[in-house]
Amino acid sequence: MTLGDPDSRNGGRAAAAMAVLAGLALACTVAPLMADGSVIRRHDADPVVAALLDGRGSLSFALLAGLLGAALGLGWAIAASALGQRAERRMMDAANRLLALPLILLVPLAAGLAGGGVGLLAATVAAATAPAVAALAHAELRALMRREFLTAARAAGLSEGTILRRHLIPNARRPLLAAGALALPRALAAESFASLLGLGLPAPVGSWGGSVGLAARLGDGLALAPPALLLAVALWGLCAFAEGLRR
Amino acid sequence: MISRPVPPPVETNALTLLSGDRVLIDRATLAVGAGEVLAVTGGAGAGKSLLLRALAGLPLPGIDQTGSARVDGRRLLIAQGGMLAPRRPLTMQAAEIVGHHLGLDTSASLRRMADALDRLGVPAAARRFDLPPDRLPDGLRWTALFALALAVGPAVLLADAPGAGLDPTVRLRLLHRLADWARGNAVALILAGRPEDGVAGPASRVLALRRGRLLPAPPPLPSPVLVPRTGGTGAPLLSGRGVSVSFALGRTAKGAERRLTAVHETDIDLAEGETVALLGETGSGKAMLARALAHLPAPSGGRVSWMGRDLAAADATGMRRVRRDLQILFPDPAASLDPVQTVGAQLAGILESLRPDIPADRRARRIADALEEAGLRAEIAPRWPATLSAVEAARVGLARALLPEPRALVCDEPAATLSAGERAMFRDDLLGLRDRRRLALLLATEQAGEGLRHADRGLVLLMGRVVESAGAGALLHGARHPLTRAMLAAARGEAPQLDGEAPSALAAPDGCPLRPRCPNARSFCSQAVPALEEIAPGHHVACHYWDTP
Ligand code: SF4
Numbered sequence: 111m112t113l114g115d116p117d118s119r120n121g122g123r124a125a126a127a128m129a130v131l132a133g134l135a136l137a138c139t140v141a142p143l144m145a146d147g148s149v150i151r152r153h154d155a156d157p158v159v160a161a162l163l164d165g166r167g168s169l170s171f172a173l174l175a176g177l178l179g180a181a182l183g184l185g186w187a188i189a190a191s192a193l194g195q196r197a198e199r200r201m202m203d204a205a206n207r208l209l210a211l212p213l214i215l216l217v218p219l220a221a222g223l224a225g226g227g228v229g230l231l232a233a234t235v236a237a238a239t240a241p242a243v244a245a246l247a248h249a250e251l252r253a254l255m256r257r258e259f260l261t262a263a264r265a266a267g268l269s270e271g272t273i274l275r276r277h278l279i280p281n282a283r284r285p286l287l288a289a290g291a292l293a294l295p296r297a298l299a300a301e302s303f304a305s306l307l308g309l310g311l312p313a314p315v316g317s318w319g320g321s322v323g324l325a326a327r328l329g330d331g332l333a334l335a336p337p338a339l340l341l342a343v344a345l346w347g348l349c350a351f352a353e354g355l356r357r
Numbered sequence: 358m359i360s361r362p363v364p365p366p367v368e369t370n371a372l373t374l375l376s377g378d379r380v381l382i383d384r385a386t387l388a389v390g391a392g393e394v395l396a397v398t399g400g401a402g403a404g405k406s407l408l409l410r411a412l413a414g415l416p417l418p419g420i421d422q423t424g425s426a427r428v429d430g431r432r433l434l435i436a437q438g439g440m441l442a443p444r445r446p447l448t449m450q451a452a453e454i455v456g457h458h459l460g461l462d463t464s465a466s467l468r469r470m471a472d473a474l475d476r477l478g479v480p481a482a483a484r485r486f487d488l489p490p491d492r493l494p495d496g497l498r499w500t501a502l503f504a505l506a507l508a509v510g511p512a513v514l515l516a517d518a519p520g521a522g523l524d525p526t527v528r529l530r531l532l533h534r535l536a537d538w539a540r541g542n543a544v545a546l547i548l549a550g551r552p553e554d555g556v557a558g559p560a561s562r563v564l565a566l567r568r569g570r571l572l573p574a575p576p577p578l579p580s581p582v583l584v585p586r587t588g589g590t591g592a593p594l595l596s597g598r599g600v601s602v603s604f605a606l607g608r609t610a611k612g613a614e615r616r617l618t619a620v621h622e623t624d625i626d627l628a629e630g631e632t633v634a635l636l637g638e639t640g641s642g643k644a645m646l647a648r649a650l651a652h653l654p655a656p657s658g659g660r661v662s663w664m665g666r667d668l669a670a671a672d673a674t675g676m677r678r679v680r681r682d683l684q685i686l687f688p689d690p691a692a693s694l695d696p697v698q699t700v701g702a703q704l705a706g707i708l709e710s711l712r713p714d715i716p717a718d719r720r721a722r723r724i725a726d727a728l729e730e731a732g733l734r735a736e737i738a739p740r741w742p743a744t745l746s747a748v749e750a751a752r753v754g755l756a757r758a759l760l761p762e763p764r765a766l767v768c769d770e771p772a773a774t775l776s777a778g779e780r781a782m783f784r785d786d787l788l789g790l791r792d793r794r795r796l797a798l799l800l801a802t803e804q805a806g807e808g809l810r811h812a813d814r815g816l817v818l819l820m821g822r823v824v825e826s827a828g829a830g831a832l833l834h835g836a837r838h839p840l841t842r843a844m845l846a847a848a849r850g851e852a853p854q855l856d857g858e859a860p861s862a863l864a865a866p867d868g869c870p871l872r873p874r875c876p877n878a879r880s881f882c883s884q885a886v887p888a889l890e891e892i893a894p895g896h897h898v899a900c901h902y903w904d905t906p
Contacts, residue, residue: 258692261653262757265685266707267677276706280697 124354131347134340138165161336164316169344171232171311172298178236179297180290183243187289190244191251205244213238217300218309231301231310239296243289250285254278288355295348302341318344364429365390366513366545367412371424374407374417382408383569384424391512391543394536396560398552398574400776403566405549406437409515412547430512431458435502437517444489447501451508458509466508473507474500477534478856496527496858503535513545518554524638524803525555525847526840526855533559533852553777558850592665593626594765594797595650595683599659600625602645602821617862620646620821622659627765627797634808634829635801636844637818638859643801644688644769646818650799651685651767652676681711684763686787688770690754694742700753701738704728704760711761724760731756732786748779755787765797784811805841806848809833817841820862820870823889827896837892837903839875869901877905 141162190201220234254260255278263273302319304310311317318341325334367389374382381404389395399405410417411426413434448467455466477500490498499520506514519535520528532548536559539546550556557563557574565574602620609615620642627633627650637643649656652668661668663679671679687693695703704724708715715723725735731752737745745753751772758766772783788811791798802808809815809829816826817840825838836842843853854876866872868883875882882901889899 258687258689259695261648262685262687262693263695265651265653265680266757267680267710268706269673272710276698277695281695 123350127347127350127354130343131351134165134344134347135169138162138169141166157333158336160316160333161318161321161340164318164321164337165340165344167311167315167317168298168301168305168319168341171228171235171301171315171317172294172344172348175232175235175301176239176294176297178232179239179293180243182236182240183293184247184286184290186240186244187247187251187286190248191255202245202248205241205248208241209245213241214300214303218304218307221304221309228312228315231304235297235300235304236293238300239293242296243293246292247286247289250289251282254282254285257281284355288352291348291352291355295345295352298341298345298348363391365393366429367427367547369412369424369426372408372411372426373423374404374411375421375423376419380569381420382411382566382571385571387564387571389513389545389547391545392540393562394539394546394548394560396556396563396574397547397549397566397571398554398557398563399549399566400551400778404569405566406517408566408571409434409517409547409549412513413515428513431509432513432515433458433506433509433511435506435514435516435519438521444491446487447490447493448487450490451501451505454505455508469508469510470504473504476507476538477504477531479504494858494861496523496531499523499528500531503531507535507538510542511544513547514539515547516549518550519548519556521550521554524859525805526638526843526853527858529555529558529847529850530853530855532556536560551777555847555850558847559852593628595627595661595663595799597623597625597646597650597656597659597661599623600646600649600656600661601658602642602649603657618821619862620649620656623821623823625650625816625823627799629764630795630797631814632791632798632800632812634812634815635799635818636803636805636808636815636841637801638803638844640820640859640862641818642821643803643818646821647767647769647799647801648685651683653685677711681761682764684758684761684766686754686758686766686768686771688773690752690772690774691742691745691747691750693754694745694750696742698742699738700740700742700745704738704757707757708760724756727756727760728753730759730790747774748783751775751779751783755783755790759790762794763796765799766791767799767801769801770803771800803844804848805844806833809845817844820859820865822870822886822899823897824871824887824899825897826889827893831893831896835896837896837898838900839877840871877902 141159186201186205190198193201216238217231217234221231224230260273260277263277268276301310301317302322305317305319306323308320308323310319318337321337322334322341325331325337365388367387369385369387371384371386372382373380373384385408387395397405397408407417407420411422412428413432414428415434451470452463452466455461455469456463459466459469461469479497479500490501493501503519516535520531523531532555536546536548538544548556548560552565563574564571599622600620601618601622603616603618606615606617623646625633625646635643635647648654650661652661655661655669663683666675666679668676668679694700698706701724704727705720708720708723712723724738728735728737733749733752733756737749737753742750742753751774768787771787772780775783784807787798790796800808800812805817809832812829814826815829815832816823817832817838818824819840825832825836825841832841833845836845839854843855846853855871855874857874860866860870860873866883868885869875869878869887872878872882879902885901887899887901889897891897892903
């Protein structure tokens with residue numbers, strides 16, 4: 111019998127997803143070196159290298175907006191859990207109602223109305239992903255609060271502060287992380303959708319969605335395949351990673 | 358015709374089941390005649406299911422069979438857990454299954470099913486069989502399953518862990534009905550289950566499956582003669598007055614608050630060194646009452662005091678002092694351990710909180726002592742809870758409770774997750790500790806017989822109300838309330854005289870909560886909730902007709 115940390119017994123899927131994501135990120139980072147020539151112009155490069163160059167924009171934006179959305183959603187769930195029953199019910203009702211709406215449409219809509227900009231795009235993407243994160247994180251927190259070992263800790267006369275520090279936070283870390291990770295694929299999907307419509311990341315920053323949209327408009331199948339494929343792989347990787355964390 | 362003996366419908370001769378070169382069932386020889394009821398008992402993984410599958414003629418992939426097994430006539434296996442499709446309405450499934458076996462059309466099949474339900478004593482009003490099985494209460498689902506078997510009318514019926522998970526009162530009643538039907542209709546019935554499931558009760562013969570061998574079960578140990586315990590003297594340590602537990606259910610349309618009361622005003626005392634059994638079926642509120650007495654969480658009404666001091670008025674330090682003396686054992690010991698801390702770290706944290714008087718350098722010693730007292734070795738301290746077996750987890754739970762050297766333990770179905778043998782050992786150790794340390798025990802359990810044998814006093818709960826309380830001996834030998842009698846009958850393996858299942862707390866009947874199931878019920882029972890009255894010194898009963906035999 112091994113005496114390992116129970117957290118280390120974790121599915122291989124998350125590890126595989128991590129490896130794929132790391133490879134993708136690395137490839138995107140070194141892509142400029144592959145595009146020989148001092149000036150990098152995406153449109154001149156070979157389609158695969160161009161897609162990798164796009165990946166820099168898509169992935170870093172997904173990271174930025176995803177982290178923002180995760181923080182927003184987690185803050186929402188934690189605040190709801192901490193503020194007492196009535197506020198909790200209100201806040202989570204709101205999250206669930208928002209969750210039922212096609213929030214992803216908000217992203218191109220806001221960009222279209224207010225004229226783009228990375229900051230605005232990140233804010234709308236974060237807002238669109240936050241309710242899902244909040245709902246999952248809240249469900250996890252509620253399940254955690256009902257666990258018997260918290261009762262056992264109360265039976266040991268520990269104060270609520272000590273229970274929070276010693277039992278709740280260490281046990282909440284992982285499910286909250288998993289809930290937060292949910293924001294990454296959603297952010298990537300939202301950005302790609304908006305870029306596909308031409309209302310996403312501004313032109314100098316390349317993006318998979320943008321390239322797919324452009325190639326589709328030009329009817330260029332050869333240019334369409336690489337970004338579409340990389341987008342699919344990245345989405346799978348991020349989803350599998352978030353799933354794996356929940357185990 | 359008459360002179361020739363009929364061969365028994367089930368007969369095996371040296372039936373051996375092998376998986377590779379591992380012997381799973383070793384030369385099982387048995388014969389079950391028509392109208393005979395045989396019980397096969399064995400612990401988890403003893404091979405009961407395998408034996409039944411072999412008898413039912415179901416394929417056993419990867420298993421070689423030698424010896425002979427002959428089963429005549431139509432055979433039916435009720436598989437473990439019941440085999441109904443969860444989502445389809447029961448009537449449709451019944452029509453299909455009965456129709457398939459007997460070649461009947463839908464209406465004839467349903468008529469047979471209705472007849473079978475009559476025989477099992479399900480009143481027509483309770484038949485909500487247009488619902489899918491997963492929406493039925495457990496007891497009704499099992500009854501429906503048995504009725505289905507009756508409707509098919511096999512010559513041989515094999516039941517694997519029948520009624521598992523039901524309350525003993527409900528399960529034993531059903532098993533007896535099934536056995537009566539088998540005897541009346543010359544059906545060979547085999548009931549398989551764990552020894553503690555009570556399958557032996559309705560059977561005429563019991564075989565035990567142990568290490569692959571099928572042997573006559575040893576006769577049950579004569580229940581030890583009750584030695585009146587001398588505990589329970591002096592002023593109460595723990596006492597509850599008018600303790601009630603209720604939950605908010607939201608508001609009605611008019612804005613009034615709706616509450617679900619799980620425990621009604623209850624008085625209870627636990628004296629120094631005394632053992633009190635808190636008995637009740639699932640949902641009777643015994644666990645909630647036990648926890649309310651330990652302020653985990655505090656009751657919604659009434660007051661609990663420890664050595665005369667009101668717990669509600671205690672500050673954090675005072676409460677910690679009480680908790681040092683009053684510890685609790687949880688029903689699922691593994692779940693009561695924090696998964697991300699080692700056993701030792703958790704115990705150290707508890708000791709630090711409850712026994713600040715023990716200096717830091719002596720804590721390790723105290724933890725090792727508590728572990729040893731609970732039957733563990735100190736080497737278990739660096740382990741993670743996920744690596745503990747169920748028995749180890751239960752003993753860690755015991756060590757944790759013993760750590761601050763308490764004077765009373767509240768036990769909420771202690772070690773309910775263990776198998777019967779392990780639980781018996783755990784219970785013996787717990788009782789030994791009680792006697793050595795003069796611990797007071799409050800023991801919430803659904804095992805009426807076992808609970809009372811080790812207690813000084815017993816309280817029987819029904820839907821959040823105490824319906825009978827008396828000394829353990831008086832309850833064991835002279836119980837007056839129909840529920841107490843039914844629970845004790847089930848504990849002895851006899852058929853309890855109660856119909857159906859406990860109603861949900863959300864749909865409590867008017868008057869006496871037992872009325873829909875009670876054999877003595879009269880019309881007055883639905884008019885007033887019977888109050889607890891003293892019928893003999895120290896013996897209280899809440900029943901309008903307690904003197905009806
Ligand atoms: S009061 Fe009536 S229904 Fe209740 S237990 Fe007594 S006889 Fe039965």
